Amino acid sequence: MKIEEYLTTLPESILSGEDVQLPKEAFKEIFKLANLNKNDVFYHLGCGDGLGLLIAKEEFNAEKIIGIDISKEKTDAASKLLKEKNYSDVKIINEDIINSHFDDADVILFWFVDYNVLEKMMPKFSKLKQGTRIVTIWGPLPGCLPERVEFPYIMNKVPFSKAKDLKEQLLAIFDVKCIDFVTSWEFAERYTKAIGRDNPENDRFLTIIQSLVIWINAKNLGVSCEDEIPEPIKNYISILKKFFNIEIEHLLK
Numbered sequence: 001m002k003i004e005e006y007l008t009t010l011p012e013s014i015l016s017g018e019d020v021q022l023p024k025e026a027f028k029e030i031f032k033l034a035n036l037n038k039n040d041v042f043y044h045l046g047c048g049d050g051l052g053l054l055i056a057k058e059e060f061n062a063e064k065i066i067g068i069d070i071s072k073e074k075t076d077a078a079s080k081l082l083k084e085k086n087y088s089d090v091k092i093i094n095e096d097i098i099n100s101h102f103d104d105a106d107v108i109l110f111w112f113v114d115y116n117v118l119e120k121m122m123p124k125f126s127k128l129k130q131g132t133r134i135v136t137i138w139g140p141l142p143g144c145l146p147e148r149v150e151f152p153y154i155m156n157k158v159p160f161s162k163a164k165d166l167k168e169q170l171l172a173i174f175d176v177k178c179i180d181f182v183t184s185w186e187f188a189e190r191y192t193k194a195i196g197r198d199n200p201e202n203d204r205f206l207t208i209i210q211s212l213v214i215w216i217n218a219k220n221l222g223v224s225c226e227d228e229i230p231e232p233i234k235n236y237i238s239i240l241k242k243f244f245n246i247e248i249e250h251l252l253k
């Protein structure tokens with residue numbers, strides 16, 4: 001079956017990423033990348049169960065902390081967590097981020113890949129004060145060149161520098177002149193480790209799929225180092241086909 005068909009067989013919550021909760025280490029790395037500090041107003045858009053808010057408070061001592069989530073269940077859990085720790089000054093709001101106001105933000109954590117959300121948020125982000133840092137995960141904000149990258153964490157800064165094209169954006173994220181198999185694998189592995197799930201036995205499978213996607217996209221954009229398909233890519237393509245019945249070769253243009 002083609003990979004697109006395989007993806008439709010996965011549970012909706014996995015595809016939408018709604019239930020993905022970042023681990024503690026990931027938040028620490030994100031806040032270090034953004035240099036979150038005691039002078040900052042921090043917003044976590046899509047704050048989930050509030051772990052990121054807790055770390056921003058306890059370990060980075062941000063001046064003002066606000067978490068926003070559309071799910072009542074999630075904001076209730078976040079409120080409970082912060083209340084237990086007596087951090088009543090951390091504000092938690094139950095609303096759609098599309099309707100949120102965050103003009104006073106210095107640092108924003110925003111992990112959304114849904115294009116409908118990105119499209120509505122970009123005009124809001126563009127109007128934020130100069131120097132506002134927006135951390136995204138896996139990809140930068142659409143059309144923008146990142147300010148700093150600690151893959152898969154990407155810091156975007158207002159005013160945004162526009163990328164000429166996808167090629168320029170991709171090479172800026174990976175900080176290389178071209179993308180070979182080793183780079184694809186390394187970055188896929190960093191992503192797999194960063195998002196840390198409950199079932200690490202699937203890590204290798206996820207890394208294989210991610211690295212193939214990175215290399216194939218690079219090849220299609222003309223920024224892969226190799227003209228020919230490298231042996232490991234060929235091998236992983238046939239492993240997926242033979243053992244998992246997942247066909248990925250058609251993505252190559």
Ligand SMILES: C[S@@+](CC[C@H](N)C(=O)[O-])C[C@H]1O[C@@H](n2cnc3c(N)ncnc32)[C@H](O)[C@@H]1O
Pocket residue numbers: 016017018019020045046047048049068069070071074095096097098111112113114117
């Ligand atoms: C960290 S985000 C990541 C998932 C996101 N769907 C993505 O593709 O990257 C997940 C959290 O965002 C929340 N969320 C999803 N859509 C939202 C929205 N429009 N406004 C506020 N929170 C939202 C979910 O309830 C969940 O706690």
